[in-house]
Amino acid sequence: MLVTIRKQLRNHPALIPLFFFIGGGTAMSMLYLARLGLRNPDVSWDRKNNPEPWNKLGPTDQYKFFAVSMDYSKLKKDRPDF
């Protein structure tokens, strides 16, 4: 199949940007899904050792890419101890 692709590219070199864009798009989607699966504080892969991963966020941690009207330098409310 790669041989076919290489022949087609040689005959029609204008197809190369297509590969870049589609490859880039695929890579970005996969990266975002990986970020969601591994870094999202709502996701817990191992419930025994990591039961409530959202509690690991400090009061100034920002998970969203773009927070419109939130100034993330607030103070933490009480948390006596557990």
Added chain:
Amino acid sequence: MQARRDLPRSRAKMSETIQEKIKTYRTAPFDARFPNTNQTRNCYQNYLDFHRCNKALSSKGQDVAPCDWYQRVYKSLCPTSWVGKWDEQIENGNFPGKI
């Protein structure tokens, strides 16, 4: 508000600031752990934290007043039917959360 002389200084200060926060409470503040529209987990977490705080502080023999913060927050956030259901489950002993 009088400072409590029986508590060690750091805990007295924390109790004081929490009392102030409880007195000037308007609504649940922004919580960075739950930044999105769906605040279900925020409600549940505060409910759990209230009961865990009560359990932890009363087992140490300390005053459970600071835990009222969590109660105010979950009362602001949670639907009353949920709170009623969970309270019933706690009374019956079959509450599914870890307290």
